[in-house]
Amino acid sequence: MRRSEPGPERPGAKCREREGMNRPELLSRRFAAMIGWLAFASLATLAILGLWVAPPDAVQGDAQRLMYVHVPAAWLAYLAFGVTALASALYLWPRTRSTVWDRVAGASAELGVVFTGLTLVLGSLWGRPVWGTWWEWEARLVSTAVLFFLYVGYLALRRIPGPARAKRCAIAALVAFVDVPIVHFSVEWWRTLHQEATVFNPDLDPEIHGTMAFTLFFGVFAFTLVYVYLLNRRYMLEAMDEGREERELEQAIAERTRAAELVDVAATAASPTVGAGARAREGDPGMRSAR
Amino acid sequence: MTDAGFVIAGWALTGGALGAYTIHLAVRLRRARRSLPESGAAPSR
Amino acid sequence: MALIAIIVLVVVLSKNVVYFRTVSEAVAERPSDGDRRIRLAGEVVPGSVTETRNGVRFDVTDGKKTVEVVHRGDPPNLFKAGAPVVCEGRWDRGARFDSDRILIKHGSEYEPPDVDSERASAGRVAA
Numbered sequence: 222m223r224r225s226e227p228g229p230e231r232p233g234a235k236c237r238e239r240e241g242m243n244r245p246e247l248l249s250r251r252f253a254a255m256i257g258w259l260a261f262a263s264l265a266t267l268a269i270l271g272l273w274v275a276p277p278d279a280v281q282g283d284a285q286r287l288m289y290v291h292v293p294a295a296w297l298a299y300l301a302f303g304v305t306a307l308a309s310a311l312y313l314w315p316r317t318r319s320t321v322w323d324r325v326a327g328a329s330a331e332l333g334v335v336f337t338g339l340t341l342v343l344g345s346l347w348g349r350p351v352w353g354t355w356w357e358w359e360a361r362l363v364s365t366a367v368l369f370f371l372y373v374g375y376l377a378l379r380r381i382p383g384p385a386r387a388k389r390c391a392i393a394a395l396v397a398f399v400d401v402p403i404v405h406f407s408v409e410w411w412r413t414l415h416q417e418a419t420v421f422n423p424d425l426d427p428e429i430h431g432t433m434a435f436t437l438f439f440g441v442f443a444f445t446l447v448y449v450y451l452l453n454r455r456y457m458l459e460a461m462d463e464g465r466e467e468r469e470l471e472q473a474i475a476e477r478t479r480a481a482e483l484v485d486v487a488a489t490a491a492s493p494t495v496g497a498g499a500r501a502r503e504g505d506p507g508m509r510s511a512r
Numbered sequence: 513m514t515d516a517g518f519v520i521a522g523w524a525l526t527g528g529a530l531g532a533y534t535i536h537l538a539v540r541l542r543r544a545r546r547s548l549p550e551s552g553a554a555p556s557r
Numbered sequence: 558m559a560l561i562a563i564i565v566l567v568v569v570l571s572k573n574v575v576y577f578r579t580v581s582e583a584v585a586e587r588p589s590d591g592d593r594r595i596r597l598a599g600e601v602v603p604g605s606v607t608e609t610r611n612g613v614r615f616d617v618t619d620g621k622k623t624v625e626v627v628h629r630g631d632p633p634n635l636f637k638a639g640a641p642v643v644c645e646g647r648w649d650r651g652a653r654f655d656s657d658r659i660l661i662k663h664g665s666e667y668e669p670p671d672v673d674s675e676r677a678s679a680g681r682v683a684a
Contacts, residue, residue: 264530268523276669280635284515285667290526335533339526346522350515353633353660359576367562396560403567412576412598414643416665430668447530454537461544515634 244321245460248453256453260446267443270436278433287347289436292419293444295340295365299401301333301448302372306398309391320463323387326394327379328455330372332448337369352414360411364404371397577643577662580619583654592647597624597654598662603638617642617654628656635661 248256271289278285305326312322344362345355356362375397379390408417420427420437427434513521577598578586602623605616612628613636626644636642636659646656 419665428666
């Protein structure tokens with residue numbers, strides 16, 4: 222469609238495109254690259270800390286080293302879904318409504334699903350040697366699986382187009398977030414095989430020894446960097462895909478308009494205004510206003 | 513499988529999953545970028 | 558839809574999933590349970606573990622009541638005296654509990670071995 226656009230209008234069209242893209246990325250390119258490398262380096266450091274430096278647990282031995290990835294993954298899932306909920310609320314509130322929030326919500330939810338999936342699999346791998354089971358139908362595990370499927374559903378909902386798509390998704394995100402506190406407090410509210418919270422327990426008194434605690438918090442730090450880096454990437458993709466969809470729509474409209482005009486031209490071929498039809502086909506400003 | 517086996521599997525899976533997702537995003541981003549000029553977002557002057 | 562799913566989940570979990578019973582609860586509910594399959598949670602009484610031909614036999618306690626458990630099969634790696642366990646199985650005709658599945662319900666504390674040995678011996682008795 223752009224190709225058929227008249228020459229003089231081109232700069233303006235480009236400007237409009239920029240506005241339509243409306244913040245194509247969250248972080249500057251340089252900062253994002255820095256976060257990316259930092260994330261990579263801290264994951265490598267975490268592996269050294271978690272696999273070598275931290276002592277084995279008194280009860281669980283080496284199997285406890287899975288905690289340094291399982292717990293950060295779970296917390297980042299909470300955080301990601303929290304960001305999705307916040308961004309959705311900001312989208313729903315008329316004064317802050319912006320496509321930016323819709324994209325942040327979508328991007329963060331996908332990351333949350335990745336982290337939740339990771340949490341479930343890592344938990345299973347930790348549960349087998351320590352509890353003696355891969356999976357139990359108990360409250361913490363089931364509510365976490367529900368969390369996973371709720372947000373898979375949310376992501377599916379995002380793909381269904383419609384005039385109120387973003388609004389509908391924002392409401393769904395807020396509803397789905399209800400499961401996050403349920404997951405967290407499941408170990409307090411119900412009897413579970415899963416242990417209670419070590420750090421965010423009701424007394425807020427972390428029950429974890431020095432080096433192990435440091436490694437755990439470092440893990441959360443490393444995973445947060447990974448999250449920030451990937452959120453920016455996923456956001457960029459969301460913005461680009463949106464731009465592409467818009468362009469495709471415009472293209473389709475342009476094609477239809479042109480087809481209609483060709484019919485027009487054919488209809489007026491015999492009339493004295495042939496010149497006007499030919500001009501429209503060349504794609505001069507007249508065509509745009511006709512649309 | 514020994515405890516160490518589960519631990520290695522879990523950590524490898526973590527790295528693998530995050531790495532795979534990062535690459536997946538990179539591929540999709542590159543594809544999305546490539547489709548930009550075709551649809552005329554960056555028209556040749 | 559999602560809201561309904563969550564409500565259903567909460568109701569089902571709160572009604573249905575009493576994931577385990579403490580030893581006292583299990584003993585009290587024994588007449589009504591009959592030979593239904595239940596989960597029994599408590600600590601393995603130190604000194605009570607003996608190996609049998611096809612498993613182990615031990616006492617499990619919640620501090621108030623103690624029950625003898627006969628388990629068929631290999632107990633999990635972390636099974637030992639003092640370990641918090643969940644035994645799955647049913648009451649036999651006597652006062653024993655026949656278990657064919659043992660899970661470890663470990664705590665939420667993490668510490669290196671040396672710290673544990675000082676504290677745990679004191680702490681476990683209190684617990």
